Amino acid sequence: MPKIIIDGHTIECRSGIPVLQAALEAGLAVPHYCYHPGLSVVASCRLCLMEMKMPNPKTGQMDWAPKLFPSCQTPVRDGLEVRFRSDPVRENQQHVMEYYLLNHPLDCPVCDKAGECYLQDYTEANGPATSRMVEDKTKNPKKDIGPHTLLYQDRCVLCSRCVRFCDEIAGTGELAVVGRGSRCEIDVLPGQPLENPLQGNVVDLCPVGALLDKGFLFKQRVWLLRSARSVSPADSRGQTIWIDYNEAGIHRIRPRYNEKINEWWISDEARFGWKHVHRPDRLRQPRIRQGVALQPARWEELPGLLRAPFAGVAACASPAGPGGGARLAQPPSLLGRGQGEGQGIGPLAAVLSPMLTCEEAWLLAKLARSLAPQATLVLGHVPVSGHDQTYPNGFTIKAEKCPNRRGVETILQHLGGPTASFQEFLAQAVEGRFRAAYVTGGYPDAWVTDPVAAALARIPFLVVHDLFPSALDGAAAVQIPGAAWTEREGTFMNCDGLLQPFERALPPLEGVKADGQFFYELLGQPGLFRAQTVRETMAAELPQFSEVFIPRDLPKRAH
Amino acid sequence: MRDDDIIVLKEPELTPAERLYLPQILDGLKTTLRHMFDLQRRHAVVHQYPEQTREDTGELRTANYHGVHRLNKDPDGRVACVACFMCSTACPAHCIHIEAGESPWPDREKYPVQFDIDELRCIYCGLCEEACPVDAIELTPLYELVSCTREELILDKEKLLQIYEETKGIKPRRNPPVTDYGLTGTQGLDVAEPNMKRKV
Amino acid sequence: MTDPTIKRIETVLRKPAVIFGAGAAILLLVTALLALAFPLYKPLLSSQFSFSMIVLAVMLVLILSATALCILFERKIAGFTQDRYGPNRVGFWGLLQPVADGLKFLLKEDIIPRHVDKPLFLLAPALALAASLLGFAIIPWAGQVRWPWMPPDAPPLSTQVANLNVGFLYLLAVGSLSVYGVVLAGYASNNKYAFYGGMRAAAQMISYELPLGLGLLVVLLVSGTLQLDQIVQQQAATGVWNIFLHPIAFFLVLVSALAEANRAPFDLPEAEQELVGGYHTEYSAMKFAMFFLGEYAHMITSSALIVALFFGGWHFWGLPGPENVTWWAMLIKLAVYLTKVALFIALFMLVRWTLPRFRFDQLMRVAWQSLVPIGVALLAATAALTYLGWQRNVWASLAANLLLLAVLLRSAARSKRPVTARQEDLPEIDVRPTT
Ligand code: SF4
Ligand code: SF4
Ligand code: SF4
């Protein structure tokens, strides 16, 4: 570990990083635009310059060099001595800031970046309060450079981060710096808009408000948002994200640095994968079939209503008919003799969706097994689209579009007993093997295809726990509204077996109960569902769940 | 602020009599009594509203009275607000609700689609006025704020603009600070044409 | 804007002639009616029991209307001390404001929230008012009277509703009852602010009951009787009011009376800055008004009591004394008594508009660390004086009081902190757990 000396303080740092990165990690507020740890270094913004001690060519002794060096381009080496809090450095920052402000419009009031803008922060810290420029500022209208992104050219500081991102990370190279001098600007080629599946990252990358997201445009000011640490359910890789929300709901999703998975980036799927949370047709009330129609029910009566028929179905191998479920259209006694017992498959099935968290899947599986030891546990529908896509620097978008298949599988493997894949389950359901099933969904998109609906319709007592109305509504005896992942807490196990916790951002929709809380109550547990507590009990049986991975936070004032 | 800017005050030592608290009570009573019998002062200070108003006596400070809000218009008669949310951020009573949108005018970016102020929640502190970068929101000298229902006193954009029309005579809009948005209007730069057009 | 008829009525009512004319007319009418009906109730006037009943009725009416007027008076004083006019819209000088207020209270929506304990919620305001009125029973309003038509050797009638032998004890008992209404209101409202208010009231009452009792005990030692009318007669006979004997005891009783009436600076139970409205947060309309009236009634009772105990009741030098039991002397005595009470009420109000409210810890400290020790010391001194037979000796008593004051000053000087010291000024308590 090399040691460098900044302003007389010795700092131990990782080897191979630039001085700037070391200073940032040590908590120094070094202004910088063009440097980004995930991109190549160009040292073009000239804000990060520092004084450095170099061998004096005349005397051969170490001496403060007369000119400043870009700290982003100087790798650390043991014993390197730099000065950051010194007059030449500060002067340089002031001059450079004045230069950046020459043409920058004064439109912080209408700029979405205000509040998290580097230019704002640096101007406040070092910049001039007035401008010496007597000419009019260059005006450059906004450009529509892609389906999701706007470019406000006059706000650009030409750090070229966005260009380098498209070249190096996405590998698509849509953006380029065109023109020279004061007419220099960022642009796309005609007919080639910015639309690669990672393009949203340029908005986060841009240190100023030049690149903005159309979806977030003018919606909120960033200081009115709170952020929750979350994990994206968009694919099975488990990209870590910040959910920015306030009382009005979610407003945007930003990448959360994760050295093991997604580093500084996220895919557009993850970035825009929250829209379904606010879809107006979300289920908002548990409903029970009475006669032909589903009628609203109260949450309090659900545990009794579900446990009795499930227990009844489980016990119906014995000749005595099961009791309970008085409000149900089909009295459980009518559910008839089972056909499945012979094969060792219970007449009760629980379908654990890969959208469930590990804790929820665990609770539901436990519940099913506590009601019927031979209950069949099924891994729910795993949505897959296309192939895995890997980008030049290794960023991968998985084809599997659910966050927790691996977690549910781990739990199923551990619990043993009758288990089935979703396809097997459907086949058996068509044969009429199951008399009751608890089916969980929670997918952002419609997932109930006609064969699925037809197969599940054969199950007499079908409980559907899902976010949206679907073709299953006609078959369900009980319909339970689910909470979106932003409204729950728990852990997802990604495709590589990495267990990552996430926080709740929003409260569940009015009238909806968080899934974990509901399973908790079904199990007859007192109090509130806390993912951490459940995880601890799980870990007693399954050591995989004893440790979660939480990526380290980035140093403040650095992307 | 430096440490030596902080002045540390010691609580003054009290005399034994002060510690008994009684002389202070008597002192206080003396003050109250003095005011009770100060008829002249009372007549000078009190206004017999509604027969007598501050407008009549010329004592109403129209420039800085903290009354009902208004939303100013720019020289082209459009709402001057750029929907920056500064006022609602500054508002300690959380009584300003704004919904922003893309403006229908080529020379402006953002404008308030909806702008509501709950005048019953407002504490008339004027912080919104202080916060506004384009001096679009201002408190007027109107103080007779009455209605039959609470809902009527949640003023929307139209109402606030109308108040501007009513009060611009007694309180003209201040000169907005020089931002590109304060001086908007077709007499500003034609930004629809890119890049280099400059005023001479 | 306003209806012109209403405007006209308003203008008419604002003319002093109208108000005072109407007042005089009503007074004349009542006097004429009373004079006409004189033969009817003349026999009633001669027996002590029926006479007491008449006193009761008359004083009740007087006091209830006085409480209403008190509110106006309070608002006027508040206005004056703050360089305002106070209410001056309804009637000349705002004199009809109580009527308007009463009407308003009657017409307001009477809300009973769903979450309250209904019977207690309804009971509390009635209790608060009734308990404050109970004290009036033993106030010796105007000494004794013998009507001209009564035989000269007949025992004179007492102008007291009930001349209780245990007058003092009754006062103490009934006085502390008034907090009952407040505590009940706080409890029944099922609202945290109200509950805090009620709890504060209870704690305050318990704390200030002690100095009050100690102050009263001093008077008891001096006068040697529990009967209020005798205490007044003693003062009248000697011409030495108890205040001259025991100013410190008077101060104790005054402070405690303020506290018991929940008046500023002791109005913590309803401290609106902290507790919304304290115990009456959930009350509206007439029920709220009853708390209001109760507070003022309590204030009048306390004033009447202090006047009787320390200021010679109806006695004033140069005016008819106890031996003069004619009916006109009675009227003069009554007038003297009421004047003194009015002055006290004015003092109470002035104090309210002068002093800021205590903080709760200060309130407690004033009671337990200052008033109670002073009371105990004073009681010991008075006991000593009584033992020596000097209890009504002005010079001896004053000397004792002065000595006590000197001791107080000395200890105040040594303690280096005001009675209202802050919590952080107190020595730290060792809170380490004992093993
Ligand atoms: S658009 Fe933003 S990221 Fe791209 S060069 Fe300009 S300032 Fe840098
Ligand atoms: S005056 Fe104060 S309280 Fe009222 S809207 Fe403005 S900032 Fe909010
Ligand atoms: S501060 Fe001014 S410009 Fe900004 S939203 Fe409020 S009124 Fe509009």
Ligand code: FES
């Ligand atoms: S020159 Fe170093 S960060 Fe731009």
